[in-house]
Amino acid sequence: MIEAVGLTKRYGDKTAVYNLSFQVRPGAVTGFLGPNGSGKSTTMRMILGLDNPTAGSVTIGGHPYRRLPNAPRQVGALLDAKAVHGGRSARNHLLSLAQLSGIPVRRVDEVLGVVGLQDVAKKRSKGFSLGMGQRLGIAAALLGDPRVLLFDEPVNGLDPEGILWVRNLMKSLAAEGRTVFVSSHLMSEMALTADHLIVIGRGQLLADMSIRDFISANSADFARVRTPDGEREGREKLSSALTEAGGHVLPEPDGALRVTGLPLPRISDIAHDGGVRLWELSPHQASLEEAYMRMTQSAVDYRSTTDQKAGLMQPLPPGAEPPVPVPGQGQPGWYAPPPPRHGQPSAPPQGQPGAAPAGPYAGAPAPAAAPHPYGAPGAGAPNPYAQSAAPPQAPPVPAADPTKPEDAR
Amino acid sequence: MAAIQVIRSEWTKIRSVASTVWTLSLAVVVTLALGMLISALSRNEFGTMPARDRISFDPTYVSFAGMALGQLAMIVFGVLVVSNEYSSGMIRTSLAAVPQRGAFLFSKVAVATGLALAVGMATSFAAFFLGQAMLGSLSTSLGEPGVLRAVVGGGLYMTLIAMFSMGVAVMLRSPMLSLGILMPFFFIISNILGNVSATKKIGQYLPDQAGSRILRVLPRVGEDTPYGPWGGLGIMVLWVAAALAGGYALLKRRDA
Numbered sequence: 001m002i003e004a005v006g007l008t009k010r011y012g013d014k015t016a017v018y019n020l021s022f023q024v025r026p027g028a029v030t031g032f033l034g035p036n037g038s039g040k041s042t043t044m045r046m047i048l049g050l051d052n053p054t055a056g057s058v059t060i061g062g063h064p065y066r067r068l069p070n071a072p073r074q075v076g077a078l079l080d081a082k083a084v085h086g087g088r089s090a091r092n093h094l095l096s097l098a099q100l101s102g103i104p105v106r107r108v109d110e111v112l113g114v115v116g117l118q119d120v121a122k123k124r125s126k127g128f129s130l131g132m133g134q135r136l137g138i139a140a141a142l143l144g145d146p147r148v149l150l151f152d153e154p155v156n157g158l159d160p161e162g163i164l165w166v167r168n169l170m171k172s173l174a175a176e177g178r179t180v181f182v183s184s185h186l187m188s189e190m191a192l193t194a195d196h197l198i199v200i201g202r203g204q205l206l207a208d209m210s211i212r213d214f215i216s217a218n219s220a221d222f223a224r225v226r227t228p229d230g231e232r233e234g235r236e237k238l239s240s241a242l243t244e245a246g247g248h249v250l251p252e253p254d255g256a257l258r259v260t261g262l263p264l265p266r267i268s269d270i271a272h273d274g275g276v277r278l279w280e281l282s283p284h285q286a287s288l289e290e291a292y293m294r295m296t297q298s299a300v301d302y303r304s305t306t307d308q309k310a311g312l313m314q315p316l317p318p319g320a321e322p323p324v325p326v327p328g329q330g331q332p333g334w335y336a337p338p339p340p341r342h343g344q345p346s347a348p349p350q351g352q353p354g355a356a357p358a359g360p361y362a363g364a365p366a367p368a369a370a371p372h373p374y375g376a377p378g379a380g381a382p383n384p385y386a387q388s389a390a391p392p393q394a395p396p397v398p399a400a401d402p403t404k405p406e407d408a409r
Numbered sequence: 410m411a412a413i414q415v416i417r418s419e420w421t422k423i424r425s426v427a428s429t430v431w432t433l434s435l436a437v438v439v440t441l442a443l444g445m446l447i448s449a450l451s452r453n454e455f456g457t458m459p460a461r462d463r464i465s466f467d468p469t470y471v472s473f474a475g476m477a478l479g480q481l482a483m484i485v486f487g488v489l490v491v492s493n494e495y496s497s498g499m500i501r502t503s504l505a506a507v508p509q510r511g512a513f514l515f516s517k518v519a520v521a522t523g524l525a526l527a528v529g530m531a532t533s534f535a536a537f538f539l540g541q542a543m544l545g546s547l548s549t550s551l552g553e554p555g556v557l558r559a560v561v562g563g564g565l566y567m568t569l570i571a572m573f574s575m576g577v578a579v580m581l582r583s584p585m586l587s588l589g590i591l592m593p594f595f596f597i598i599s600n601i602l603g604n605v606s607a608t609k610k611i612g613q614y615l616p617d618q619a620g621s622r623i624l625r626v627l628p629r630v631g632e633d634t635p636y637g638p639w640g641g642l643g644i645m646v647l648w649v650a651a652a653l654a655g656g657y658a659l660l661k662r663r664d665a
Contacts, residue, residue: 049508050664065505079505086497087425088425092421092422099418100418
């Protein structure tokens with residue numbers, strides 16, 4: 001059991017972690033999610049007594065780590081897979097750690113087998129791939145057969161087979177009644193591995209709930225409704241009629257409406273009653289990735305901008321098409337989808353410094369037309385996860401293709 | 410209990426990394442080779458030396474001439490033993506395994522010091538015997554007054570230089586920064602400060618200037634250091650203690 005109470009860490013005037021309180025229980029895999037720089041690693045280091053909290057405290061089994069009796073046999077941690085001396089062999093690395101913690105030497109060969117590194121045990125870790133480094137780090141965490149395990153980004157650099165192996169390892173460790181605390185920035189990975197989620201952004205708690213609650217609260221259905229292009233009155237009429245009927249309507253960047261709280265037939269009936277034609281009425285499900293991004297987007301520290309390539313542009317050869325921009329990168333119109341209406345997530349964030357006026361649960365869409373940091377004309381908030389998310393303006397429904405309206409019939 | 414575990418672990422760490430083995434070997438080779446070379450040259454030049462130099466000719470000290478360079482390799486060893494932890498990131502794993510940071514630091518220093526002492530002592534005796542062999546008729550023997558003290562002192566001096574470097578490396582963490590400060594300091598700056606008359610009063614209290622007094626059997630002509638051979642080594646021990654205490658105070662308080 002790991003328990004943090006009011007944990008705060010400041011480096012100079014930068015606050016890395018602010019007033020974080022949570023519990024990590026035994027017998028479950030607890031995922032620790034947050035964007036880059038949100039304070040996950042700082043929190044992990046404070047749990048291990050490496051960094052001293054500015055305020056608050058964190059304990060393992062009721063003791064601060066540095067006063068925990070026989071700490072390395074109780075707690076195992078993978079903080080940084082690259083934190084090995086490259087000139088030392090994998091086996092000697094583990095041997096020195098085992099001796100440091102008073103662990104019998106034969107355990108070294110055991111864990112080398114567990115992580116599948118027995119064939120390269122005598123090789124210098126300098127030549128290891130990132131995935132092999134992760135395995136070595138996991139072996140180090142398992143050395144003391146600890147009751148509490150911390151893993152910071154354990155699947156980074158692992159191949160699919162390795163990811164599956166880590167996932168099963170975490171689950172089996174938790175099934176043995178151990179406390180397993182795993183940080184990641186991949187929601188999709190945590191959805192498969194974790195039983196419980198702790199989400200932080202800018203060092204503050206955004207969510208602390210079971211994965212089941214998170215899914216039911218966040219991956220709700222919604223309907224996409226499109227009225228014919230160029231008929232603004234029809235769209236507005238439908239929008240107000242749907243709101244009157246108890247639905248929640250949000251405009252999508254391509255002119256469609258995102259409707260929650262009303263079943264599809266009911267939307268169709270309302271449109272029919274109002275005499276509004278529909279070009280699209282399609283069911284959708286918000287992904288967990290979307291829900292996570294929505295939750296953290298106001299707390300993302302590092303955002304990409306469009307590469308303007310000023311002064312580097314080659315003149316296009318005659319007849320060549322200008323490059324098609326990558327969806328989500330510095331273009332107008334991308335925003336994390338709004339939250340579904342039903343289901344109240346627990347533990348709403350309290351007071352987010354520097355966050356957008358609308359909190360993660362405020363129900364308002366993110367500022368789609370936020371001024372571009374470098375003043376690119378018409379550029380909206382860039383998508384920080386452009387590669388991992390399907391852009392909402394290009395749904396996989398053929399009828400929704402705005403460029404070929406005649407096919408929609 | 411924790412100390413024994415750290416000592417065992419640190420021994421594994423030192424012997425399993427090539428850089429520590431290489432730097433120690435380099436310290437031995439450089440000290441012996443240069444000492445033999447200078448000793449051989451001194452024997453040939455002795456006839457042409459001014460009378461003043463002939464009177465104060467110190468065959469023991471001449472055979473230690475290689476230590477000026479050999480000590481630099483000891484500095485590298487001291488720095489690497491400590492800063493390898495920081496540059497690799499191992500320090501976090503180590504301190505997570507041994508939350509008692511004092512026990513960790515002093516056990517680590519103890520292992521490296523033990524190794525440096527063994528190598529330094531062997532080097533000092535070897536440098537003496539090889540140097541005397543080169544000096545031929547000018548040579549002295551361990552039985553002469555003050556000679557054994559100088560030879561044992563040479564081993565202690567090499568060890569203390571390595572310890573001082575460990576203390577500095579704990580404070581500075583970065584190997585480049587530590588070496589960038591220690592190497593020019595001990596190779597150039599300290600020699601200038603200790604030999605220029607204007608700064609000599611302060612310069613003679615610097616760790617290597619004070620510590621190397623024990624390497625001489627006969628004091629230099631006209632030299633009036635306010636400390637004897639053991640006094641000088643004592644001053645060096647104080648420097649080492651200060652460096653390690655500073656390192657400990659920082660390690661204890663600092664985020665790893």
